Ligand SMILES: Nc1ncnc2c1ncn2[C@@H]1O[C@H](COP(=O)(O)OP(=O)(O)O)[C@@H](O)[C@H]1O
């Protein structure tokens with residue numbers, strides 16, 4: 148009898164995870180809550196919200212789930228993994244306390260400072276006066292970061308002290324991010340290319356995935372507002388630091404520090420890096436797979452993901468290695484017109500089959516649903532991620548855009564420079 152797996156989430160990242168898990172010979176049945184129209188092709192979708200911890204736990208018990216894999220951070224921060232473990236269920240995802248490495252930027256910085264992990268010089272500030280003083284001490288330019296989760300909007304890179312003061316007031320005095328901004332981290336601004344380093348961990352050991360890069364801004368040339376991510380490439384076209392070095396410098400000390408605090412991290416540890424002239428430095432940690440990095444990373448993974456995740460939750464990553472396909476993957480996100488601002492949904496999506504048949508291409512659904520007529524319709528800001536594999540970054544990119552060009556829906560918006568020459572710096 149194969150394993151019964153519950154995947155929590157319903158975006159592009161979860162479609163890529165579901166697609167990969169579904170290929171495992173160890174799999175018996177794959178469920179996804181809540182899933183989306185694309186995930187429904189490889190998993191049985193369960194109509195439960197990703198943050199409905201009680202409902203998910205009841206379902207997992209009733210269905211006899213052997214392994215739960217958590218996509219988004221919100222259920223982790225709400226304590227999903229703790230509730231499941233207390234009930235004797237295996238879950239790939241950190242405890243509420245360990246997920247604070249993402250949920251509190253102040254905690255992440257304290258851990259880095261305490262373990263000698265390279266990061267920007269910083270101050271954790273509990274009052275606006277402290278924060279203004281820190282901005283003057285460390286810069287300008289400085290970066291002001293709300294301590295808690297702020298849906299990607301809590302970070303301001305401030306070129307001048309006026310901008311820094313404005314960001315400090317917004318977070319701390321106007322409470323623009325609610326309780327998340329009552330404490331802020333002020334840090335020096337670094338420069339360099341960014342990279343996402345994801346690793347599967349069992350609490351003690353880290354199995355790094357190939358480094359990737361995501362494209363956060365809405366418009367070509369890295370202009371426009373920040374989004375959840377408009378595309379990604381894997382591995383880094385310029386090579387980047389060796390994985391062993393990154394493990395020793397960043398991942399293992401972080402795992403040791405969390406274990407030392409009594410909250411070992413079992414799940415996906417994501418380090419957002421800046422590759423500076425002085426070497427890689429950590430901008431932040433996340434406690435889950437990156438979206439859309441996952442849609443470019445997993446298509447290159449040859450190993451059985453389910454086998455690796457099952458080993459991680461047993462605390463048995465020792466001796467486990469990962470095999471990768473040569474070449475590159477580029478993922479282009481197709482978004483709703485207006486995203487990340489207000490947008491309309493319910494548009495019919497056409498050309499999905501043609502896109503999927505395009506050379507080297509895979510189509511991952513994010514904000515999609517079945518419409519009244521049975522066709523796929525848009526239901527979110529980021530609608531689809533079109534990934535393609537190629538021998539070179541240029542080939543992967545050409546194939547991804549060729550496949551993306553097959554797809555149409557009302558208001559479709561995308562970047563045209565994902566994986567291109569002008570790397571986001
Ligand atoms: N110290 C820094 N120097 C320069 N840019 C930074 C720095 N910290 C963050 N950034 C920029 O801000 C973005 C968001 O910051 P990050 O810490 O990743 O927070 P979040 O993803 O929670 O918004 C980064 O991807 C990077 O572009």
Ligand SMILES: [Mg+2]
Nearest residue numbers: 419430431433
């Ligand atoms: Mg980030």
